[in-house]
Amino acid sequence: MQVHLVDGTYELFRFHFAPGPSRVTAAGQDVAATQGVLRSMFQMIDDGVTHLAVATDHVIESWRNDLYDGYKDGSGVPPELFSQFPLLEEGLELAGFAVWPMVEYEADDALAAGAVMAAADPRVERVFICTPDKDLAQCVTDDGRIVQYDRRKRQLIDRDGVIDKFGVAPESIPDYLALVGDTADGFPGLKGWGAKSTATVLSHYGHLEDIPDAPGQWDVTVRGAAKLAATLAEERDDAYLFRRIATVDVEGPEVGTVDDLEYRGTTPGFAEFCERIEAPRLIR
Numbered sequence: 001m002q003v004h005l006v007d008g009t010y011e012l013f014r015f016h017f018a019p020g021p022s023r024v025t026a027a028g029q030d031v032a033a034t035q036g037v038l039r040s041m042f043q044m045i046d047d048g049v050t051h052l053a054v055a056t057d058h059v060i061e062s063w064r065n066d067l068y069d070g071y072k073d074g075s076g077v078p079p080e081l082f083s084q085f086p087l088l089e090e091g092l093e094l095a096g097f098a099v100w101p102m103v104e105y106e107a108d109d110a111l112a113a114g115a116v117m118a119a120a121d122p123r124v125e126r127v128f129i130c131t132p133d134k135d136l137a138q139c140v141t142d143d144g145r146i147v148q149y150d151r152r153k154r155q156l157i158d159r160d161g162v163i164d165k166f167g168v169a170p171e172s173i174p175d176y177l178a179l180v181g182d183t184a185d186g187f188p189g190l191k192g193w194g195a196k197s198t199a200t201v202l203s204h205y206g207h208l209e210d211i212p213d214a215p216g217q218w219d220v221t222v223r224g225a226a227k228l229a230a231t232l233a234e235e236r237d238d239a240y241l242f243r244r245i246a247t248v249d250v251e252g253p254e255v256g257t258v259d260d261l262e263y264r265g266t267t268p269g270f271a272e273f274c275e276r277i278e279a280p281r282l283i284r
Contacts, residue, residue, distance in 0.1 A: 003118040007131030008056035009107045011037045016081045030080040031277040034088045051261040055110035058101035064245050072186040094270040098261045105253045112139050112248035114255040119145045121258045137162045138173035167199025178243035187242050197222045
């Protein structure tokens, strides 16, 4: 069997900002993104997907906010979108999908934990982590059992794909993000460390702690190596913190078993939910 794990937060943002008319119910609730995600999940079932889970950020904040004050929170999310998080989770559950609404952890953590869980099941041939989020590239495995899949671009990313995209192997992605930063998540990385220089250094050393402080000890040639090395030597603690933030937690989220992900159809309450969000076509 194949298992598909969907980043519900990404999907909700994608449909909210997609071109097209807004949909507001008579009660004043914006429902366009919720309807879009539900249609998209049903399309996956129509396409033959049998085992599926959707992870969401029930709240934007997580344990990472306790580590770093600048980490992302919900302050920039439009209220008409923010109000659809619980609505989507309710709709997905009533539609019969496995839903992982994260509070202490993030959707990325749930997707990673779910991928590890599913890959450990000998019945599972392949796990598709359905998101373009670069954080999840660290979960891609050498044997191809866990891959990323960008549904919008219809692009599969295996180990070679991660290396082609970032210049480093999946296991070095947290180190890579620690150095270059991640504006979407709100941490800056280290000054001067760009994508090219970071990829060159990490493709050789793999992890932060293996990079020598002195540039004369480096076995790679990088432009501005002296400045880069000086920055790293001075800000290693920050780099380790950013790596911790960029590393997904595969042990914390509760994701159940593969059998919990099998799609068995909608629940009796789904029709009433569709009426509430004024989406009669979803019922059909």
